[in-house]
Amino acid sequence: xxxxxxxxxxxxxxxxxxxxxxxxxxxxxxDAVDLAVPGGxxxxxxxxxxxxxxxxxxxxxxxxxPDAGEIAWRGAPVPIPDPRAARALGIGMVFQHFSLxxxxxxxxxxxxALDVPEPLPRVAERLVAVSRxxxxxxxxxxEVWRLSVGERQRVEIVRCLMQDPRLIILDEPTSxxxxxxxxxxxxxxxxxxxxxxxxxxxxxxxxxxxRLCEAATILRNGRVVATCxxxxxxxxxxxxxxVGTDVGAARRNATAExxxxxxxxxxxxxxxxxxxxxxxxxxxxxxxAGEVLGIAGVAGNGxxxxxxxxxxxxxxxxxxxxILDGAPIGREDxxxxxxxxxxxxxxxxxxxxxxxRFRLSENALLAGHATEGxxxxxxxxRSRTLDFVDRISAAFDVRKGAxxxxxxxxxxxxLQKFVVGREILRQPRLLVVCQPTWGVDAGAAxxxxxxxLDLARSGAAVLVISQDLDExxxxxxxxxxxxxxxxxxxxxxxxxxxxRIGLLMGGAAMAEAA
Amino acid sequence: MTLIEAILxxxxxxxxxxxxxxxxxxxxxxxxxLNLGVEGMMIMGAAAGIAAAITTGSSAAGVAAAILxxxxxxxxxxxxxxxxxxxxxxxxxALAIFGLGLSGVLGAPFVxxxxxxxxxxxxxxxxxxxxxxxxxxxxDPFVYASFALVAGVAWFLGRTRAGLVLRACGExxxxxxxxxxxxLRIRFLALLFGGACAGLAGAYLSxxxxxFWTSGMTSGRGWIALAIxxxxxxxxxxxxxxxxxxxxxxxxxxxxxxxxxPIPPQAMAAxxxxxxxxxxxxxxxxxxxxxxAPAGLGTPFVPDR
Numbered sequence: 179x180x181x182x183x184x185x186x187x188x189x190x191x192x193x194x195x196x197x198x199x200x201x202x203x204x205x206x207x208x209d210a211v212d213l214a215v216p217g218g219x220x221x222x223x224x225x226x227x228x229x230x231x232x233x234x235x236x237x238x239x240x241x242x243x244p245d246a247g248e249i250a251w252r253g254a255p256v257p258i259p260d261p262r263a264a265r266a267l268g269i270g271m272v273f274q275h276f277s278l279x280x281x282x283x284x285x286x287x288x289x290x291a292l293d294v295p296e297p298l299p300r301v302a303e304r305l306v307a308v309s310r311x312x313x314x315x316x317x318x319x320x321e322v323w324r325l326s327v328g329e330r331q332r333v334e335i336v337r338c339l340m341q342d343p344r345l346i347i348l349d350e351p352t353s354x355x356x357x358x359x360x361x362x363x364x365x366x367x368x369x370x371x372x373x374x375x376x377x378x379x380x381x382x383x384x385x386x387x388x389r390l391c392e393a394a395t396i397l398r399n400g401r402v403v404a405t406c407x408x409x410x411x412x413x414x415x416x417x418x419x420x421v422g423t424d425v426g427a428a429r430r431n432a433t434a435e436x437x438x439x440x441x442x443x444x445x446x447x448x449x450x451x452x453x454x455x456x457x458x459x460x461x462x463x464x465x466x467a468g469e470v471l472g473i474a475g476v477a478g479n480g481x482x483x484x485x486x487x488x489x490x491x492x493x494x495x496x497x498x499x500x501i502l503d504g505a506p507i508g509r510e511d512x513x514x515x516x517x518x519x520x521x522x523x524x525x526x527x528x529x530x531x532x533x534x535r536f537r538l539s540e541n542a543l544l545a546g547h548a549t550e551g552x553x554x555x556x557x558x559x560r561s562r563t564l565d566f567v568d569r570i571s572a573a574f575d576v577r578k579g580a581x582x583x584x585x586x587x588x589x590x591x592x593l594q595k596f597v598v599g600r601e602i603l604r605q606p607r608l609l610v611v612c613q614p615t616w617g618v619d620a621g622a623a624x625x626x627x628x629x630x631l632d633l634a635r636s637g638a639a640v641l642v643i644s645q646d647l648d649e650x651x652x653x654x655x656x657x658x659x660x661x662x663x664x665x666x667x668x669x670x671x672x673x674x675x676x677x678r679i680g681l682l683m684g685g686a687a688m689a690e691a692a
Numbered sequence: 693m694t695l696i697e698a699i700l701x702x703x704x705x706x707x708x709x710x711x712x713x714x715x716x717x718x719x720x721x722x723x724x725x726l727n728l729g730v731e732g733m734m735i736m737g738a739a740a741g742i743a744a745a746i747t748t749g750s751s752a753a754g755v756a757a758a759i760l761x762x763x764x765x766x767x768x769x770x771x772x773x774x775x776x777x778x779x780x781x782x783x784x785x786a787l788a789i790f791g792l793g794l795s796g797v798l799g800a801p802f803v804x805x806x807x808x809x810x811x812x813x814x815x816x817x818x819x820x821x822x823x824x825x826x827x828x829x830x831x832d833p834f835v836y837a838s839f840a841l842v843a844g845v846a847w848f849l850g851r852t853r854a855g856l857v858l859r860a861c862g863e864x865x866x867x868x869x870x871x872x873x874x875x876l877r878i879r880f881l882a883l884l885f886g887g888a889c890a891g892l893a894g895a896y897l898s899x900x901x902x903x904f905w906t907s908g909m910t911s912g913r914g915w916i917a918l919a920i921x922x923x924x925x926x927x928x929x930x931x932x933x934x935x936x937x938x939x940x941x942x943x944x945x946x947x948x949x950x951x952x953x954p955i956p957p958q959a960m961a962a963x964x965x966x967x968x969x970x971x972x973x974x975x976x977x978x979x980x981x982x983x984x985a986p987a988g989l990g991t992p993f994v995p996d997r
Contacts, residue, residue: 241870242996261872277870279863280987282856290860291871295853 190253192217192376193238193269193345198247200233207233209400210247215345215393220367220377222387222408224420225397226619227590231380234397235347238378239271240264262293270343272334274350278322285318288337309336312366327476328359335366345376352386354477354645357680364390382420384413396420421620437467440639441488441608446499446508448483448492450663456480458487459663465608465639470630471668472654473643474679480663481612481643482525488610488641489522490515502608513548521606523598525613525643527590531597534586538578538596539563541585542570545600566603574599574625591622598626602633609633612643627653647679661685699943700827704835705901707939709734709893711838713917714924714931715845716889720766721921722849723882724862724988728784729769731914732791733762733887737894739795742802742905751810755895762891763884765791770883774876777992788914796907809903810834834896839932841889846928858882862986865993875993890914919968923975925984934971941967 191214200208207230215221225231236242238249240258248255251267258264261271278287285302292301302318309316314332322330331351338346348367352360367377367390381387387394388408396404396419404419442464450457458480465471475481486492487500494500494508501507502518512522524530532541543552543563552563567582574595578588585593598614614630615623631653634640643660644650650657656668659682666682713730720727727733740761745754765787772783813836815829849855858878860868865875893913898905916938923937924930941964949957 240872261870265872271870273867273870277867279860279867281863282859286856289853290856290868290873 191215191250192252193378194250194253195234195238196248196250196255198234198237198244198249200237200242200244206400208237208244211397211400211402213395213402215376215378217344217376218371218374219393220371220379220391222391222394223378223380223397224382224384224387224394224416226382226420227617228619229397229420230400231397232349233400235271235349235378235380238264239269239347265291265293265341265343268342268344269347270338270341270345271347272331272338272349272351274331274353277334278330280323281321283319283321284316284325284333287322287333288318288340291337292340304340305336308339312336312339312369314366327354327478328356328362331355331359331363339370343375345378346370347378347380349380350382351379352381352383356476356683357647357676358684360386384408384416387416388413398422417620436469437637437639439464440467440503441465441641442501443488444499444501446487446494447663448487448494450480451483451486451492456483456663458483461660461663461665463641463658463665463668465641467607467639468634468637469655470634470640470642470653472650472657473641473660473665474647474650474657474683475643475645475660476683477645479660481645481660483663484660484665485522485524485610485612485643489520489524516545516549519607521601521604521609523601523609523611523614525616527593527597528586532585532593535584537582537584538567538588539582541596542566542600546604549604566600570596570599570603573603574629591618594618595622595625598629602629605636606633606638608639608641610641610643613645614642615646615649616644623649647676647683650674650679651676659683694823697823697826699947702946703936703940703943704827704831706942707936708835708838709896709901709913710917710920710938711932711935712834712841712896713890713893713914714920714935715838715841715928716886716893717917718921718924718926718928718931719845719849719858719889720879720882720886721989722862722926722986723858723879724865724986724991724993725770725773725879725883726780726784726990727766727769727787727883727886728781728918729765729787729791729914730886730890730917731910731912732788732795733765733890734791734894734897734914734917735795735908735910736761736765736791736798737891738898738909739799739802739894739905740891741895742805742807742898743798745899746802746805746807751899754899755892758891758895758899759888760891762887762889762894764887766883766887766890767880769887770880773992774880774883777994780990780992792908799905799907802905803907804904807899807903809900832900834892834900837892842928842932849928859986862988865988865991869993869995875995879993890917893917916964916968919972922985923968923971925975926986937971938964938968 193215195211195213197210197212198208199210211234223231233242237244240260240263249258250256256267285298285305288305289296289298289301305316305318314336316332316336322333351363355363371377379387379391391408394406394408395402398420408416444462446458446461448458456479461484473481483492487494490510490512497506497508499508502520507515507518528534539560543558547553550566552559564582570576576592576596576599578592588596598611601609614626630640630642642650642654651674654671656670657674657679658668659666659679661682662685669678713734717727717730737758741754741758744757745751769783769787772778773780810832812830812832819825819829849859857873861873861875861878869875894910897909902909920931920934920938923934945960945963949960
């Protein structure tokens, strides 16, 4: 059982990074970064994607070695050659991605993280005890793939707590949680702090940080640009420090004038793509010209199948399940749907929306070969595809070195602007876009959201599938929630409070809303 | 000795090399490395085994040389796919072809040199039990070794912490690395084990089954071992079923030909392969198309240091 941890004097930090520098080739991911976390403090590490947060915590946890600078633990410099050494010091880490073994049980996952081997039954026993003590119920014998995202995170946290750490690092812990699950996490963190454990909290969600943390270190482009007390700052002032300039929200003109129904889906059911996945279960929706309909939901609730069914990557069981402008298109393929004026932007920009090793012009050709006249008679007109790339780049501020680089050479934000711009420039009648600003810096996100809004105001129908609730609240006229392959009835922007949507995202009150 | 007894005895000898090679590959694949070069490692084991056995006059030296030869080829493969992160499929195919060629050179001076095979171990009294006695208690050491290997591997994967770590590397190398495990080292050791087993299986061919050397004498058994791993859905005990199914069909087909069953011998000779394909299809169907392969199988892992 983890015991109560002695409070340290406030003068000496528990963990300190001193002038830590780390380069990847020409990129300086961390440039003389200083960070000090006193014992018992909840300390936020804030920054945009690519600001260097992940690199710094990987160094603190021994996954990366700094090129210069040092880490000090309780005032004394220490080498942290690997995660084992970090855990021996008392540093625990809760990863958000790539950290659990799907095919293994909860107990096995926890046992793998223990440095002193214990027989599995003992691990299971201790696990139950720890999870009970912190109000994080878990069944040790369940396989991880059976667990919800929130439960997986519990496994991560319990796994970390089993080692009785003095400092717990949490990397973007709420990015995949419903608001209610996030509240549960905050309660756990309060409990941990009450025991005198320090928390290093990595996030770009400002309200969370203001609520949870007593101190914040803000990174921008690998450098520390500010340290502050987030409780006395505003979300806007924190954002300014993070981004360097003011970031406004996307501008919304007059509310939607409901046009005619452009897209409708009737009781669409599809099997899951893989044995442990989620399919669609009688999903229905109506999308009118001129409006933005948001589909909220925690990852893995059938969003990918919904997108595949709408784009034509997966055919519907019958043609009349999906109707576009009065025509049943459920059995048509992607190209046929594009010819009808539909456009699609999948979630994954590298590998799904764009071929990483193809040039931008070639990627433009792949999406527009049927509709943009890029290849009359089957012969590619390179000048036309290049010209299209130029127009996208100008309209969406796609920053790139060469005129026509390979897709993988672009940064995430710039490639996302390209793949969204590629579809919007065609002036589609229907746009289906999945996670339009995932992992994109604030500036690019704003450009993309504004473009989506403008497209809708020009009379197109837009469906946005997103796990980012803030994004949907900002741009959607109506929001429906997808849970276990079922779609809720949409809420209007006025009805759609964070709390109501959060309840639907957790599967509660689905019957009441439907 | 009855006919059935004779058939069962030959089934055991046909299945043993398949089982040994498959169990080695199973470990490599559970660690996440797909080594398609089993055929090459196996035939190198056969060639090195007979060469060492004839030169030194010791069967034990032959077996040791076979194991070392298999491990040497696995080490080359490991350097390519782990050290240099090359494509595992391409490197594995190259390894198979390389092994076939090199073994021809190594074995050339020994072509057709006859040699007494390795004798059988008789368990006193028990081997006198009618029918079961000769089947279970009068076998060569390789047969006992193959079952010891299966039991050992099943225990290792299911019950030991090292086995858990090995499976973790095969499931999600990035996560195992993030917990502080040396993924590449573990995968390399798994590959060496696979090479040792393939070499041992090769030694069985050239020292026991047909106790002389002919080039290309593995005749595709390495590929069948790969199929058995899939057939077994990466579970060690099911590999026994796969190996004996394949070995059994091979022998039955021989006897059917001997008994004059009016089917072209070519079709009969193809039967084991057809059965393997059919079994794989049926297993996939029964599972609803999903895969039970280790999630990280075949994916190179490069730690970002």
